[in-house]
Amino acid sequence: xxxxxxxxxxxxxxxxxxxxxxxxxxxxxxxxxxxxxxxxxxxxxxxxxxxxxxxxxxxxxxxxxxxxxxxxxxxxxxxxxxxxxxxxxxxxxxxxxxxxxxxxxxxxxxxxxxxxxxxxxxxxxxxxxxxxxxxxxxxxxxxxxxxxxxxxxxxxxxxxxxxxxxxxxxxxxxxxxxxxxxxxxxxxxxxxxxxxxxxxxxxxxxxxxxxxxxxxxxxxxxxxxxxxxxxxx
Amino acid sequence: xxxxxxxxxxxxxxxxxxxxxxxxxxxxxxxxxxxxxxxxxxxxxxxxxxxxxxxxxxxxxxxxxxxxxxxxxxxxxxxxxxxxxxxxxxxxxxxxxxxxxxxxxxxxxxxxxxxxxxxxxxxxxxxxxxxxxxxxxxxxxxxxxxxxxxxxxxxxxxxxxxxxxxxxxxxxxxxxxxxxxxxxxxxxxxxxxxxxxxxxxxxxxxxxxxxxxxxxxxxxxxxxxxxxxxxxxxxxxxxxxxxxxxxxxxxxxxxxxxxxxxxxxxxxxxxx
Numbered sequence: 001x002x003x004x005x006x007x008x009x010x011x012x013x014x015x016x017x018x019x020x021x022x023x024x025x026x027x028x029x030x031x032x033x034x035x036x037x038x039x040x041x042x043x044x045x046x047x048x049x050x051x052x053x054x055x056x057x058x059x060x061x062x063x064x065x066x067x068x069x070x071x072x073x074x075x076x077x078x079x080x081x082x083x084x085x086x087x088x089x090x091x092x093x094x095x096x097x098x099x100x101x102x103x104x105x106x107x108x109x110x111x112x113x114x115x116x117x118x119x120x121x122x123x124x125x126x127x128x129x130x131x132x133x134x135x136x137x138x139x140x141x142x143x144x145x146x147x148x149x150x151x152x153x154x155x156x157x158x159x160x161x162x163x164x165x166x167x168x169x170x171x172x173x174x175x176x177x178x179x180x181x182x183x184x185x186x187x188x189x190x191x192x193x194x195x196x197x198x199x200x201x202x203x204x205x206x207x208x209x210x211x212x213x214x215x216x217x218x219x220x221x222x223x224x225x226x227x228x229x230x231x232x233x
Numbered sequence: 234x235x236x237x238x239x240x241x242x243x244x245x246x247x248x249x250x251x252x253x254x255x256x257x258x259x260x261x262x263x264x265x266x267x268x269x270x271x272x273x274x275x276x277x278x279x280x281x282x283x284x285x286x287x288x289x290x291x292x293x294x295x296x297x298x299x300x301x302x303x304x305x306x307x308x309x310x311x312x313x314x315x316x317x318x319x320x321x322x323x324x325x326x327x328x329x330x331x332x333x334x335x336x337x338x339x340x341x342x343x344x345x346x347x348x349x350x351x352x353x354x355x356x357x358x359x360x361x362x363x364x365x366x367x368x369x370x371x372x373x374x375x376x377x378x379x380x381x382x383x384x385x386x387x388x389x390x391x392x393x394x395x396x397x398x399x400x401x402x403x404x405x406x407x408x409x410x411x412x413x414x415x416x417x418x419x420x421x422x423x424x425x426x427x428x429x430x431x432x433x434x435x436x437x438x439x440x441x442x443x444x445x446x447x448x449x450x451x452x453x454x455x456x457x458x459x460x461x462x463x464x465x466x467x468x469x470x471x472x473x474x475x476x477x478x479x480x481x482x483x484x485x486x487x488x489x490x491x492x493x494x495x496x497x498x499x500x501x502x503x504x505x
Contacts (some may be wrong), residue, residue, distance in 0.1 A: 107245075111457075115457070
């Protein structure tokens with residue numbers, strides 16, 4: 001199977017369309033997750049483009065709203081300093097952008113991280129002070145703590161990198177209703193891609209994710225939505 | 234090796250490995266063949282200044298090479314799907330630099346013969362190169378082909394990218410014709426009007442470059458979301474694109490306006 005990141009390359013249209021094509025690819029990519037993906041597809045199809053209008057001052061968010069909110073997961077992984085990171089406790093009362101990816105990802109991961117970091121650098125502290133970006137590696141074998149820290153620092157030193165066993169990561173992916181990552185076949189040089197979900201999940205301060213940001217989300221979309229997400233209580 | 238007939242945005246990571254674009258070769262060959270025909274003097278043509286003609290013909294052949302370089306690997310695919318700065322360079326080459334060089338190299342005897350016959354081609358050229366229409370055409374095509382929606386849609390497909398590239402070249406030829414070629418004769422389109430025409434026709438260019446330089450966010454999705462080729466961010470790349478259009482394009486237009494002005498300034502002295 002090819003990596004989801006490779007499949008998602010073509011999904012750089014409007015967020016709604018991206019998400020629909022992405023989840024379609026995800027479905028083909030891993031049929032074992034058909035049920036959970038079907039839920040996401042239905043949610044995206046029904047509610048794409050809708051906003052959390054009541055709590056965002058009536059302004060529609062540009063991400064893809066989920067039909068059913070995802071509770072902020074409760075798990076502990078290891079951060080890049082080798083310390084346990086209690087996700088729920090450490091990200092409490094913040095907008096938490098959760099993303100699964102890997103450092104050798106050629107496209108989706110660096111583009112998402114770049115766009116989020118670039119926008120955060122231009123937003124006031126009263127917004128960014130309430131935002132956490134958490135990157136969980138789906139390739140812990142290659143993504144050592146040092147490499148993970150250096151890679152994330154390249155985007156923004158505040159970005160949090162977490163590692164866990166593949167089983168731990170898979171549990172978390174299931175909890176947040178994204179397709180589990182799956183390593184591809186190594187080529188002759190031993191290099192391989194890792195198929196992973198391409199959406200950023202945005203947990204708001206009410207401890208739920210109501211919205212996700214598929215690959216194709218632009219910097220202008222992040223700049224529009226982050227200040228609004230911070231207002232969701 | 235993947236063979237595409239024309240460069241378009243593919244969304245895959247960039248690799249410095251050569252790729253064939255047969256459509257580009259065919260187009261450049263067709264351009265070269267047409268150019269070779271239209272630079273060859275007619276058998277009964279008037280005697281011409283051989284040195285000037287050779288220089289102009291050489292300039293035209295350089296333009297053919299510029300067109301080829303801007304469309305083929307690596308410039309073509311880089312501009313089509315990875316770097317807005319390369320896309321801006323392509324625009325400068327295809328719409329600003331190549332057309333006047335190509336037109337200057339055409340055999341004047343053939344051009345005059347074409348208009349003396351007054352066939353369909355002559356009538357079409359005469360109509361579309363009417364200065365006001367040519368200026369409007371160039372401006373509209375420049376703005377339309379740089380609109381984010383158009384770029385993000387057209388550059389995804391080979392046909393769309395071909396259309397955009399050819400629109401630049403064709404609108405450039407139309408725009409530069411009244412400045413470079415004296416037929417059809419337009420009595421009221423002397424040097425002052427040509428200067429005004431060139432100035433007016435490139436105002437959208439100025440607006441476009443400033444917009445790219447000052448935009449708050451990347452304007453084009455294909456460049457913002459493409460895997461990075463260099464250490465430059467999408468915004469830096471876009472600002473370089475705006476800077477290239479402003480500095481190279483602006484300097485070039487000013488230089489041409491200066492040449493037109495000093496030629497006009499020198500005319501009475503030559504007559505005297």
